[in-house]
Amino acid sequence: MVDSITRQSPSREQFVTFYRQMQLIRRFEEAAALSYQRRKIGGFLHLYIGEEAVATGMIAALRPSDTVVASYREHGHALAKGMDPKAAMAELYGKVTGCSRGKGGSMHLFDTSIGFLGGYAIVAGQMPIAVGLGLAAVQAGRDDVTMCFFGDGAVNEGEFHEALNLAKIWNTPVIFVCENNLYGMGTALARAHAVQEIYRRAEVFNIPSERADGMDVLAMYDVARKAVEHARSGNGPYFIEAMTYRFRAHSMADPELYRTKEEVARWRQRDPIPRLRAQMIEQGLATEADLNAMDAVVDRQVEEAVRFAEESPEPPVEDLWRHVYVGYDSKDMT
Template sequence: MNLNAQDGRRLLWQMLRIRRFEEACAELYGAGKIRGFLHLYIGEEAIAAAAMPELRADDSVLATYREHGHALARGVPMKAVMAEMFGKREGCSGGRGGSMHLFDAGRRFFGGNAIVAGALPMAAGFALAEKLRHTDRIAACFFGEGAVAEGEFHEAANLAALWRLPLLMLCENNLYAMGTALDRSEADTDLCAKARSYRLGAISVDGMNVAAVHDAMRHAVAHVRSGEGPMFVEFRTYRFRPHSMFDPELYRAKDEVERWKQHCPIAAFEAHLQALGLAVDRPAIEQEVAQELAAAIAFAEAGQWEPVENLTQHVVAPVAAATGVAP
């Protein structure tokens, strides 16, 4: 990765945006402003920050329930994401999705999916649509390593390879599917080997390293967009927080978490920039992020709840639409 000061600032800014947004969400959850489930991306910021810019605006992106960083990196406005976290109608999903179902059709960000591996068949469908339309657009799907144990992964991988779909399968392997360690659920922990068994191109990279993520994505996107078929990328990463805010985190040792924190992608990238002699003013970036975050929280606080009379909207079809007969 050939870095200049502008690229370095952009990547550091994006990672800090995601980190500070997530930290604020944890506080707001504790204050009762955000409810339901909340899955934090802290520790994994290098992936979303470096991977998303390699995708075009007309590509389709799908993700998991730990998708706040993906949405922000995709360009969904922070205020719209925060309003959705609050459940307000000004949110990117109209307040109906919450933390796990961020959605922005205009930016081709199609979730946010609460079902493990649930987005993979949909991503294969998006990729099939592009192939049938003879475009050079691709579909990219972020998912955790726990999804590899699900049938949807194998079905999507098989069909993608069989039909040579423009599908990019992006596995964020943080070693724990909820509270289950990878080696306790998978007889073979080589995820790339599983992908290659379906004749997918597959590479594994350090997901805590911004430059490694960038280079892997550039290669993978070029491969898929050129018509060479689908590709699987494993990003080896680690979440610094529990699986969700409800998680007592009894399944991994505290010293393991502390060891991984020594590989913080933000600190590592800032040190890398300094070693290259690229001057990036972190205090200025922090101030910029803080102002954006404060505005997003204020926007969410001032947002409106959806009226109760709209409860069945988008859920139950109006009688006239369903039957052709006016009520």
């Protein structure tokens, strides 16, 4: 029955949604990089450029009441789950209109109203949290699922193993999505992993798992539907290893001495956005003009987001002591 779902090919509307979504993420990230270079954005900036197909394809299989958690490279996931680009960009700028009131920044986007339960900057820290989200849905009698995104670097942390085990023994509806971009920061997969086929790590927990082409949004969507169907039907966790690549450095501060320009160029040829664009034209789902028009809409959205972020006010001083505790601030506690 699961197979019958995955065999349906996406409709034209879905193609269009995927294209717009990936392009929104791409342009959002490019705009963020520019603002960073102009010193409008401080701190860390980890771009998702190159990996858009993973969040887009995976999250497209969710419904609004499902939840998502991710790592610190999470702008794409937040946008795909429905975050307003204005709120996301303002957060990168540290403005009070940001989704976390400017207190979290690039690595800590959050919006419960869309089921985006956060970007976390301690590697693998989000993984047990995802299990809790899944558990809560089960206990509340909801058939919502949780999608947990993390990088290949996370799978060597203890929390990875603890989370997978807990998810399995409690049969929680969590879809673990490992975004394997081949480098844990600057350390290549082969130098850090006893088993490089990361999906196989799930086997010891009896969690069904598979590898998918993270540079192909349609492939990601296929596997996502299968995984979501599995988890939503009460069959417990599912594990996906998305083979992908970040076109940009680990963060804006990374000189990228650990990989070759040729390797980056090779992966760029598999860019998921031109790939989908070509498929749409080939299958007669859109013309160049249609796609250019979509791009223009996305560009306007991103421009608006940047303008909104730039024009927004800084957080008020009182925010320093607000939100430490519920119901009172911590100003007098110093």
